[in-house]
Amino acid sequence: MLIQVLISGLVIGCVYGLIALGYSLIYKASGLMSFAQGDMLTLGAFLGYMFYGQLKLPFVVSLVCVMLCMFGLGQLLERGIIRVLLKNNVLPVYIVLATIAISYIIQNAAMMIWGTQTLTFPPIFGSSLVELFGVKVQPEAIFCIIMSVICMLFLHVFMKYTRFGTAMRAAAMDPTAARACGINTSFSTGVTWGLSAGVAALGGMLLGPIYGVFTMLGAIIGRKGFSSAVIGGFGNMYGAMLGGILLGLIETGTSAYVSSAYKDMISYSILLIFLFVKPTGIFNEQAITE
Amino acid sequence: MKRRLLAGCMAAAMLVSLAGCSSAETGKTEGNTTGNSTEVSSETGTTEGKSDNDPGGEFVLGSPQPLTGVNAQAAQATLNGIQLAVEEVNASGGIAGRQIKLVSYDDQGSPEEAVKIANKMIEVDKVDGVIGPLLSTCQMAQGTLLNDAGIPTVAIGLSPSFMQNNWEYVVRSSLNSDYVMKILAENMTQLEIKSLAIFSGQDDSSKAASNAMKTEAEKAGIKVTTTETYVDGDTDFSGQAAKIINTNPDAVFVASYANVQPIIAKQLRQFGFEGLCFNKELFQADSLKVAGEAANNWIFAYPYISYENIEDCDIPNMKEFITKYQEKYGELPSHEGAMRGYDAVMVLWKGAENSGSADGKAILEGINKISDFEGLAGTFDYTAGDGEGIRTCNSYVISGEKYVLLDNWLKEGGYEAIKSK
Numbered sequence: 276m277l278i279q280v281l282i283s284g285l286v287i288g289c290v291y292g293l294i295a296l297g298y299s300l301i302y303k304a305s306g307l308m309s310f311a312q313g314d315m316l317t318l319g320a321f322l323g324y325m326f327y328g329q330l331k332l333p334f335v336v337s338l339v340c341v342m343l344c345m346f347g348l349g350q351l352l353e354r355g356i357i358r359v360l361l362k363n364n365v366l367p368v369y370i371v372l373a374t375i376a377i378s379y380i381i382q383n384a385a386m387m388i389w390g391t392q393t394l395t396f397p398p399i400f401g402s403s404l405v406e407l408f409g410v411k412v413q414p415e416a417i418f419c420i421i422m423s424v425i426c427m428l429f430l431h432v433f434m435k436y437t438r439f440g441t442a443m444r445a446a447a448m449d450p451t452a453a454r455a456c457g458i459n460t461s462f463s464t465g466v467t468w469g470l471s472a473g474v475a476a477l478g479g480m481l482l483g484p485i486y487g488v489f490t491m492l493g494a495i496i497g498r499k500g501f502s503s504a505v506i507g508g509f510g511n512m513y514g515a516m517l518g519g520i521l522l523g524l525i526e527t528g529t530s531a532y533v534s535s536a537y538k539d540m541i542s543y544s545i546l547l548i549f550l551f552v553k554p555t556g557i558f559n560e561q562a563i564t565e
Numbered sequence: 566m567k568r569r570l571l572a573g574c575m576a577a578a579m580l581v582s583l584a585g586c587s588s589a590e591t592g593k594t595e596g597n598t599t600g601n602s603t604e605v606s607s608e609t610g611t612t613e614g615k616s617d618n619d620p621g622g623e624f625v626l627g628s629p630q631p632l633t634g635v636n637a638q639a640a641q642a643t644l645n646g647i648q649l650a651v652e653e654v655n656a657s658g659g660i661a662g663r664q665i666k667l668v669s670y671d672d673q674g675s676p677e678e679a680v681k682i683a684n685k686m687i688e689v690d691k692v693d694g695v696i697g698p699l700l701s702t703c704q705m706a707q708g709t710l711l712n713d714a715g716i717p718t719v720a721i722g723l724s725p726s727f728m729q730n731n732w733e734y735v736v737r738s739s740l741n742s743d744y745v746m747k748i749l750a751e752n753m754t755q756l757e758i759k760s761l762a763i764f765s766g767q768d769d770s771s772k773a774a775s776n777a778m779k780t781e782a783e784k785a786g787i788k789v790t791t792t793e794t795y796v797d798g799d800t801d802f803s804g805q806a807a808k809i810i811n812t813n814p815d816a817v818f819v820a821s822y823a824n825v826q827p828i829i830a831k832q833l834r835q836f837g838f839e840g841l842c843f844n845k846e847l848f849q850a851d852s853l854k855v856a857g858e859a860a861n862n863w864i865f866a867y868p869y870i871s872y873e874n875i876e877d878c879d880i881p882n883m884k885e886f887i888t889k890y891q892e893k894y895g896e897l898p899s900h901e902g903a904m905r906g907y908d909a910v911m912v913l914w915k916g917a918e919n920s921g922s923a924d925g926k927a928i929l930e931g932i933n934k935i936s937d938f939e940g941l942a943g944t945f946d947y948t949a950g951d952g953e954g955i956r957t958c959n960s961y962v963i964s965g966e967k968y969v970l971l972d973n974w975l976k977e978g979g980y981e982a983i984k985s986k
Contacts, residue, residue, distance in 0.1 A: 283803030391638040392851040487855040495798040530804020
């Protein structure tokens with residue numbers, strides 16, 4: 276049972292990590308918080324269903340199409356809503372409220388377009404299970420772990436070692452100084468929102484074959500992703516992934532060895548403990564104190 | 566200018582999105598939307614004003630359903646079934662000579678909203694009768710108000726809990742899930758199940774089903790190895806699945822809503838559980854498609870099943886209903902709520918016919934006289950006086966990703982084939 280619990284915790288933890296990556300990316304690059312990440316995952320899953328399930332495009336092509344669409348949507352939201360609010364010098368809490376509004380709009384729009392039934396996302400690797408350390412798992416679950424790690428490494432390298440990533444971080448730390456250095460802060464913030472939407476959509480594409488696609492798919496995962504980002508260190512890419520995996524393992528372990536009734540209580544208590552004792556998270560991310 | 570244009574576009578998008586919550590509701594019916602209610606006049610015409618002694622007046626029938634949220638599709642199917650029945654009743658003369666005016670409400674699946682709607686139905690719309698909501702939690706929330714106002718209410722929720730209030734004016738036309746648990750326990754005994762793990766949601770209906778199953782199983786001498794739960798909205802049940810399988814049960818009983826049925830089925834099978842699984846209600850057709858092979862060997866007891874084609878149905882009155890439904894809505898019912906809603910209106914109508922009056926108390930007395938009314942769920946009999954009209958149903962098993970009557974499956978050696986594996 277232990278191996279089964281570990282693998283399951285790792286899979287769901289990686290998904291939480293993917294969502295947490297989006298939260299961290301936005302915070303790191305723009306100093307803002309978005310609570311629409313879970314619904315971006317849902318929308319990504321629905322678009323994936325459309326491209327891969329209905330239009331029968333190859334999975335890789337569908338994945339690229341979905342990520343491009345969601346990248347565009349992320350940019351559009353930043354330009355059409357977030358930037359407008361920022362230019363009006365609103366309090367940061369209004370940005371958070373705006374993202375909550377976006378979250379509900381996405382849920383309603385998805386309901387209008389695709390209905391409330393659970394849709395079948397065709398399997399990526401066929402219907403047979405593979406054996407890992409003596410435990411049978413869906414191949415998509417392993418794919419999910421691999422893609423999450425790749426995403427984390429890519430985003431870390433992108434943010435830390437590329438000129439554009441550095442420009443994005445500079446724009447978040449001091450927009451005026453960044454503009455004085457010739458950095459197009461508006462563009463970099465837009466790209467950040469686009470990237471985070473794309474990462475969330477990837478999560479949706481990976482979860483679709485495992486859970487099916489329905490309008491509330493990302494609702495709870497979005498909240499858990501936020502907790503993961505806090506536990507790992509809000510704004511830290513490795514922290515986001517580690518926080519996600521830790522939360523996934525705690526949840527699955529609690530359900531398996533204690534009681535499923537206490538699963539959420541224990542998970543969210545750990546979030547509170549981190550907020551009180553170590554708000555900078557496991558990776559001691561200083562962005563949260565800046 | 567560009568900013569204003571963009572802001573205008575976003576505002577329009579928001580409005581379109583919000584309007585979408587009620588578009589499905591109005592799209593297939595004629596009527597005018599007022600606040601969170603939609604009035605649907607009968608196609609045979611409406612008249613203003615009403616009185617119990619005035620055969621020309623309207624009979625206002627309220628029906629709150631979760632028209633937005635995760636149960637929206639089921640709610641719309643329910644409302645479609647109700648509307649179909651209303652048209653039939655109106656065409657045959659209405660309720661004691663009064664044409665039915667259907668007023669629907671969106672309770673969003675929220676008990677708080679259900680209470681507000683109950684007050685609106687009583688104080689503002691002054692309804693003469695109510696077809697209750699799909700969700701038992703909402704029925705529970707508004708039952709006292711409707712009962713105290715003396716409004717005859719036909720409930721369609723499955724939980725036993727709200728009927729335990731012994732409300733005089735509330736009867737039920739769907740199958741009490743407690744009865745289902747008795748039937749499933751009998752099935753388990755027949756299938757020689759010795760141990761059972763229970764997995765349920767934390768909503769009222771699922772918890773009630775889980776408790777009833779535990780009681781019935783223990784009565785039947787079946788050992789309950791563990792009882793696990795999940796929170797509404799969860800998608801990962803791997804921890805619970807691992808624990809359940811580790812207790813080595815012969816079978817698993819699952820009490821959940823339709824949206825998580827396929828996920829639970831897939832995760833249980835993926836974790837290696839190959840035994841029989843029992844479900845508290847119909848394993849929905851959508852869930853069956855998503856679950857695929859994982860849905861095989863799931864057993865449920867329910868008065869209705871979902872049909873993919875009219876030809877698949879061999880029950881005459883059901884065939885007639887789904888044919889009419891398809892003619893009107895262009896599709897077969899996507900959820901069995903359509904059948905529940907249809908039956909509920911017919912029970913109300915039959916009650917009024919028995920008493921010859923549209924008065925609330927008289928309708929209730931008329932319903933309590935129903936003893937052999939053939940509905941879609943089977944033969945309704947309210948003469949026991951406990952408000953329950955239907956007490957038994959068939960058991961089905963999913964085999965080859967299709968619904969098969971359990972008795973036929975057993976006769977054809979389906980269970981022997983599983984045991985030999």
